[in-house]
Each structure stands twice: as C-alpha cells, then as structure tokens.
Amino acid sequence: MNRLQQYFRLIRLDKPIGILLLLWPTLWALWMASNGKPDLTLVAIFTLGTVLMRSAGCAINDYADRDFDKYVQRTVDRPVTSGKIKPYEAVLVALVLALISFALIWPLNTLTKQLSIAAVIIAATYPYFKRFFAIPQAYLGIAFGFGIPMSFAAVQNTVPAAAWWLLVANIFWAVAYDTEYAMVDREDDLKLGMKTSAITFGSYDVAIVMLCYAVNLGIIGVIGWQFGLRIWFVAGLLVAVVCAVYHYTLIRDRGRAGCFAAFRHNNWLGAAIFGGVALDYLLR
Secondary structure (H helix, E strand, O other), X not given: OOHHHHHHHHOOOOOOHHHHHHHHHHHHHHHHHOOOOOOXXXXXXXXXXXXXXXXXXXXXXXXXXXXXXXXXXXXXXXXXXXXXXXXXXXXXXXXXXXXXXXXXXXXXXXXXXXXXXHHHHHHHHHHHHOOOOOOHHHHHHHHHHOHHHHHHHHHHOOOOHHHHHHHXXXXXXXXXXXXXXXXXXXXXXXXXXXXOHHHHHHHHHHHHXXXXXXXXXXXXXXXXXXXXXXXXXXXXXXXXXXXXXXXXXXXXXXXXXXXXXXXXXXXXXXXXXXXXXXXXXXXX
16 A cells, blocks of 8 residues: 555545535525525635644544554554554644635634634644543534634624534434444443443443434524424434434444444434525525
C-alpha cells in the first residue's frame, strides 16, 4: 500500500460515514437558518469544511490513541499505530487541514470565525476525554454538532436559542450512535481502562441508546415545528423513527456486527431528517 493510501486511511476518506454524521446536522441548520434557501457558497464552504475538520479530527485522534489502538482489534492496523505513518506526521496533517478549513470561513462574519476556534479546540481535545470522562460520546456530540451554531452565525450573524437546542439534540444523537460504536470495542476498552458510554451504561446500554434517539427526535420535532415545518418534515421524522427501531433490532443482542451495522446506518437517519426539512421548504 503506497504512502498516499496511508494518508487516506489516516483521515478516513475510505470511511465517509463520519463525514456524513457531521454533515447532516450542519445541513439541517443551514436550511432552517436560511428559511430553506441557503446560499450555495455557504453550502459549499460548510460541506468542504466538514470534510476537512472531520479528517483533521481523525488524524489527531490517531495520534492521541497511538499507544492504545495496538490493543484494540478494530484499530490495530491504523497507520500511526502500525508505524506506517509517524506520529508527528499525523499532527502536521491535522494542523494543515485545520488551517485550510479556517481559511475557508475567513470571508464570513466574525462570530462564525470565533465559533470555529471553539470547534477546533473541542475536536482536538475529544480524544483525551476518553481517558477520564465517563460518557465521552456527549463531548463528541458537541464536536460533531458545532456546525449547527456556526451555520446560524454565518446566515444570521447570531446564534438563537433554537440553534443551541439543535446542538443538544445532536449530543443525544451522538451518544446513541457512538454508544453503538463503543459496544463493538467494549471488551478491548475494559482491558485498557478506557471510558466509554457502552461501559458506563452497562446492561442499560440498549435502553439508553433508544432513549437518546427519542430525545433527539423529540427536540428536532419541536424545533422544526417552531420553524413552521409541517407534513414533509414530519414524514422525514417518521422515517427516522423507523431507522431507530431498526437499530434496536441490530443492537439488542449486543453482537459486534449488529452494533457496527447500526452505527453505520445512522447516515440514513440523518439523511431522512434532512430530506424532510429540505422537502418541506421546497414544496411550500
């Protein structure tokens, strides 16, 4: 495998699910903030910025976890852990991608740039929260959802309460899908003394995942209704509910394959919500 392919693996361009889990909430926010008519330049900036920041986050995560990943079945062959890419290279990649991402939003207003600094700090510190925070997935939800307040800031030059509530909803969604992800690695994480929601929740893991889905969809439903979204939005939410129920069938036995499949399927849950939002605005 050549070096370029190793860099692709480092920033997970071979696994776009992480990009999509960041992108969907950002698009929900852009459409709501702009009353269904977002500036295409903003859509392009936030889409590319999402790709870049997620990639930077993966690089710094692999740097931070390089001494732990060698003991986890799923991560043992990651480029930094396996020695194919040196640790300092991962840090440089993360730094360059973050700088490019910041350059993208330079033409935008000051508030958006200020929020972007907070987003970088949160993304960079997340890998270390797994060492001591019992539910690091909640912190991940903030990192993965910070495109929400940034979108409102870019469109409206302010961040209304609704944007922060959408961020709260995203935190619950992240706890749901990343607990499914953590359930795959639970045995390895226990041996390493890592903190994850799957370990913290114990035998209540499945029930709490489903509760998080319910809270996430409930908050989004209320906010969307306040924004005047109706039939198509509700239809999108119902599809998302079906997705969540499907995830229950995959994780109820706590098998590695089923939990990982449920995690990956969250792309469709996020897409269903966005589809409902976009269609409702389009067909008014």
